[in-house]
Amino acid sequence: MLRKTALSLFICCFAAICSTSGASAAWPLLPVGMEQDWALPSTTVIIDVGHGGIDGGASSADILEKDINLAIARRLYTILRSQNIPAVLNRTGDYALSEDNRWHITRSRHRKDLSQRQQLTEEIESDLLVSLHVNWSKKPSQRGPLVLHQSSGESHLLALCIQDSLNRQQKTAFLPREGNTFYLLKRVQQPAVIVEMGFISSSSDRAMLTDPKRQEEVANAIASGIWQYKWIVH
Numbered sequence: 471m472l473r474k475t476a477l478s479l480f481i482c483c484f485a486a487i488c489s490t491s492g493a494s495a496a497w498p499l500l501p502v503g504m505e506q507d508w509a510l511p512s513t514t515v516i517i518d519v520g521h522g523g524i525d526g527g528a529s530s531a532d533i534l535e536k537d538i539n540l541a542i543a544r545r546l547y548t549i550l551r552s553q554n555i556p557a558v559l560n561r562t563g564d565y566a567l568s569e570d571n572r573w574h575i576t577r578s579r580h581r582k583d584l585s586q587r588q589q590l591t592e593e594i595e596s597d598l599l600v601s602l603h604v605n606w607s608k609k610p611s612q613r614g615p616l617v618l619h620q621s622s623g624e625s626h627l628l629a630l631c632i633q634d635s636l637n638r639q640q641k642t643a644f645l646p647r648e649g650n651t652f653y654l655l656k657r658v659q660q661p662a663v664i665v666e667m668g669f670i671s672s673s674s675d676r677a678m679l680t681d682p683k684r685q686e687e688v689a690n691a692i693a694s695g696i697w698q699y700k701w702i703v704h
Contacts, residue, residue, distance in 0.1 A: 480559050484674060489555070489656065490548060496587070501537075501597050508693075511628045511678075513599055514556045514557065514558055514594060514595065514596040514597060515550055515555060515556070515557040515558075515596065515597065515599075515600060515696060516557075516558055516560060516594060516599045516600070517543050517546055517547055517557055517558065517559050517560070517599070517600055517602065518560055518598045518599055518600065518601035518602065518654070519539050519540050519543040519559055519560060519622075520535065520536070520539045520601060520602055520604075521534075521535055521536035521539060521563040521603075522536050522539075522540070522561050522563075522564055523536075523564060523664075527529070527539070527603070527604065528604055528605070528606035528670045528671075529670065530547055530670045530671060530676055532650050533621045533671060533676065533680060535604040535606075535678075536564065537602065538667075538670070538680065538685075539602045539603060539604065540561065540562075540564070540565055541682075542602060542667065542679075542685050542688055542689050542692075543559055543561075543602050544559070544562075545685055545688075545689035546689040546692055546693055547600070547687055548572070548599075549558050549689055549690060549693040550668075550696065553693065553697060555693075555696065555697065555700065558594060558637065560590050564636075581659075591643060594685050596660055597660060597661070597700075598624075598628060598660055598661045598662065598663075599654070599658055599661075599662040599663075600632070600662075600664065600665060600692065601654055601659060601662055601665065602665055602667060602692075602702070603617075603665065603666050603667070604666065604667055604668060604669070604670045604679060605666040605667075605668065605669045605670070606670055606671045607669055607672075609671075610671055610672060610673065611672070612613045612659065612669055612671070612672060612698070613642075613668065613669050613672035613674055614637075614640055614642040614644055614668065614669070614675070615633065615636035615637065615642065615644065615645065615648040615665070615666060615667055615668055616644055616666040617629040617630075617632050617633040617636070617647075617663050617664070617666070618646065618647055618648070618649030618652060618655065618664040618666070619646055619647070619648060619649060619655070619662075619663050619664075620648070620649075620650060620656075620661070620662060621648060621664075622652055622657045624638040624661040624703065625655075625661040625662060625663060626646070626648075627661075627699060627702065627703070628661050628695070628699045628703075629646035629700070630646055630661045631658065631695040631696070631698040631699040631701075632663060632665060632691075632692055632695030632696065633645065633646040633695070634698075635691040635692065635694045635695035636665075636667070636688070636691045636692065636695070637689035639687055639688065639690075640668070640678070640691075646663075648653055649664055652664060665692060667679065667688050667692075668688075669679060688689050
């Protein structure tokens with residue numbers, strides 16, 4: 471409540487400044503004609519961009535998962551915003567979120583990274599979290615998307631919607647799986663999914679995941695799944 475009150479006071483002060491300076495038209499992130507008794511928009515999708523910085527994730531030669539995740543996340547963000555679905559990225563460049571975590575007393579960089587991602591879901595009021603990743607297998611023939619979900623019904627529904635959309639985009643027929651062993655899926659309170667967009671170890675998937683046009687197709691498929699989920703639950 472204290473945080474909401476403080477933010478509301480800030481917004482009121484900022485609005486007063488804008489009204490005298492004519493700067494309000496240059497501030498697109500504040501909703502128009504809405505009560506200002508909120509911390510952040512309640513319909514926000516948090517796009518969790520997997521890995522980053524020192525943590526490259528899965529790899530194939532010089533191709534790194536962290537770069538694929540960010541490229542598709544940026545496209546997904548743009549698509550969602552164009553569909554009037556508020557969205558935020560928790561990583562906008564090549565850096566590790568663990569570097570921002572100075573509150574978790576642990577020597578594990580990996581734990582710092584994961585706990586920082588989870589903490590952001592508590593700081594940012596949101597409807598759901600979509601975590602983007604790329605898969606890897608010892609079998610080069612293994613390919614296709616996989617969506618992991620929490621045990622809750624809404625998370626399962628979100629996973630079904632995104633999995634179906636990615637299946638149609640990649641001409642596969644996989645089912646989502648429960649992934650409660652994963653830190654984020656155990657700790658995040660709102661509906662959350664981990665989207666493994668394809669296998670970096672598969673030559674066909676790797677070609678798709680590194681081609682800008684195909685990256686746009688993947689982002690559009692994920693956005694379509696999110697839109698379908700929101701249409702069902704709202």
